Amino acid sequence: MARNSDLDVAYVARLARINLSEAEAKVFQKQLDDVLKYVEKLRQADVSQVEAAAHTLPIFNVFREDAPHDWFTAEEALSNAPRQANGLFIVPKVVE
């Protein structure tokens, strides 16, 4: 597929576990190529003197007492499950 960046939409979509139709992949490829071309401007910024900011807060290592408290029951945790039985989430078989 024609593309103007290193991004291969079809491949990355597979990594992200999203099936894409060929038509949708083609539209996204063009749109995201444009976005990646735009963000190239970050190369102009001088970042030699800065540390990366993961977030803006001056707080680190937030601890709380490791004590049990009332929270979800198993029933509540399962209340939105697409399939469930015997207090378990049901999924297709994953081991042979």
Place this chain on the structure above:
Amino acid sequence: MTEKDLPALSIADLQSLLRRREVSAREVIDALRDRIELIDPKIGAYLSLDVDAAAKEAEKSNVDLPLGGVPLAIKDIINVMGQPCTCASKILQSYRAAYDATVIRKLRAAGAIPFGKTNLDEFAMGSSTENSAMKLTRNPWDLSRVPGGSSGGSAAAVAADAAFGALGSDTGGSIRQPAALSGVVGFKPTYGRVSRFGLVAFASSLDQIGPLTKTVRDAVLMMNALAGHDPQDSTSLNEPVPDYAARFDHDLHGVRLGLPKEYLIGGIDPQVKAAIDAAVKQMNSLGAEIVEVSLPTTEYAVAVYYIVATAEASTNLARFDGVRYGYRTENPKDILDLYGRTREEGFGPEVKRRIILGTYVLSSGYYDAYYLRAQKVRELIRQDFARAFEKVDALISPTSPVLAFKVGERVADPLQMYLADIFTIAANLAGICGISVPCGFAEVDGRRLPIGLQLLGKALDEARILQIAHAYEQSTDWHKARPSIAVGGRKA
């Protein structure tokens, strides 16, 4: 005052009536329900409404509490126990919240009644509410235009007198921008000031919950209830919460306002520019000193945002896999087929685009060039603001360079949509607080379209920008203007 006039009131005025026992909380719910039934078919602000639950809460409400008996609309990305929480996504279409978000718990403790879930761009990704998988929300000032986004349902509901106030969330401007385009007040607190527990995460280092209201005073009433430390959110700040109205009797003498010179360059709608110029003059006449400041990294903000926000979104949205909650595809042949088709069918195009971009910028071989570099430029942006706030108390700018645009006008070009977030995005990257207040109207095709003025303040200096916004608002009549659909609807 008749019952059908009630929904036009501010929260503060409604409280006076409730406390004087001139109206009951139950009558307020009924009046608001009637109002929504009348006007929301035209606006499309609400995704769901549980009248019985709200009426039950109203019956036992204590109107002497800080927000006693006041119904508030909630953006449908915040969990309200027993209510849907769809995030305007097909993948959560049948989801029901099993717990209250901390903000909901706090609003209830202050006596407020959550009433109605409002529309948004899917998972708050967008600037027009057109990315909702559920419905279109229209701008009450011109039904052919968008209300802004992503908190477009909350903004439109407040603008059309279909809510007394509402909660929104702001990741890159999603409270302030729809507030500006719909002609209401929108407030984004400092990152960490309000708990994010129970807010469905989009970009965790940027998301912040805040109020959309008819007046600055109402925003303060809501903030007094919302702010504060929450042990269930490790990024919430353990700092004392001041009374946000404490400075309301001050004028603007001694206040220094900064005009970032990088914000007043090309691309701003001339009518927006004129309204901001007039607002700056007005604040100057109220005693504020106006200073030019420089934020040289402004040109990088949008690029940094669309790397950081999509990276965080790609990891946050990995949880929607069709296993524990939400939509699951029919007859998956194995687990990979279940994931791939569930996410293909459950997510809309903008969400898919952002997950793909975010996955890419975090992937081996590209991480340093994109994500790490963006985090470094983010630090430069934060330093820019820190330097500016050494000289001034607040920064002033348009909230959005453009007016409310036509439905469908911008959907085909995501990059153009992203670029219009230029004035709001940097505040989230820097973690500072900001507010949008109405500052005038533009005339387009014979219609009046609202314009918003943005004030940005340093971290935890909410009381300061609320004071400035209040002083400005009270010196104008902009906040009293109502869209003709609201006025017309009231007579019906």
